[in-house]
Amino acid sequence: MTPAQRLIAEARAAGVSIARDGDRLILRAPAPPDEDLRRRIREAKAELLPIIPLLVAPDAPEVAWRAAVMREQIPPYPRPAPLLVAREVPYQPGHCLSCGDPIPAIRCVPCREAVALVLAEWRARHGTAAGRQPGSAEGS
Ligand SMILES: [Zn+2]
Numbered sequence: 001m002t003p004a005q006r007l008i009a010e011a012r013a014a015g016v017s018i019a020r021d022g023d024r025l026i027l028r029a030p031a032p033p034d035e036d037l038r039r040r041i042r043e044a045k046a047e048l049l050p051i052i053p054l055l056v057a058p059d060a061p062e063v064a065w066r067a068a069v070m071r072e073q074i075p076p077y078p079r080p081a082p083l084l085v086a087r088e089v090p091y092q093p094g095h096c097l098s099c100g101d102p103i104p105a106i107r108c109v110p111c112r113e114a115v116a117l118v119l120a121e122w123r124a125r126h127g128t129a130a131g132r133q134p135g136s137a138e139g140s
Contacts, residue, residue, distance in 0.1 A: 004047035007040060019109065020052040051102075053109035058117050066099065066114035074118065077126045084115050 001009070011018055014037060016029040025045055027033055033041075041048065056063055066086040073084050089100035096103045098111035107115070 002047070004044055004051055007044055007048070008051070011037060011041065018048065018052055020049060023049060025049070025052065053103055053105075056110050056113055058113055060110070060113075062110040063113045063117065066111055067117045070114055070118045071121075074122055077122075081119060081122065084118060086111055086114065 008018060011027075011033070014029070014033065015031075016027055016033045016037065018041065019026040019028065025041065025048060027038070027041065058067075069086050070084040074081055085097070086099040089095070089097070091097045092100075094102060096105070096108040096111055098107050098115075101108050
């Protein structure tokens, strides 16, 4: 683990997630992060930027191709959705389990956005049907 990866892990352990928008770091936390942690993140910005995934919009191309692949993996309702992945890649620590991009997280941001998008579409499509109990239509 590099010092920058250690800092990301430390921030995550403190409940702080670090994202990137262009060349800005974005910290998210339920409560304001402690000043010492913020200062060290600021000072490590140059090391952090290359390894923090870009914060992406749901319509960004890097999300769109992943979502297109994952949509194909959604089985017919009401079977539960499987683990959605963007590519068939062997899981390696330090790489996204879904696309294989090197990243200090289980899934990279575009893959997380794509999963959220596809599952939201699925829920929207089956919103009414989801309330119906399978088998209750017996005899009709
Ligand atoms: Zn990924």
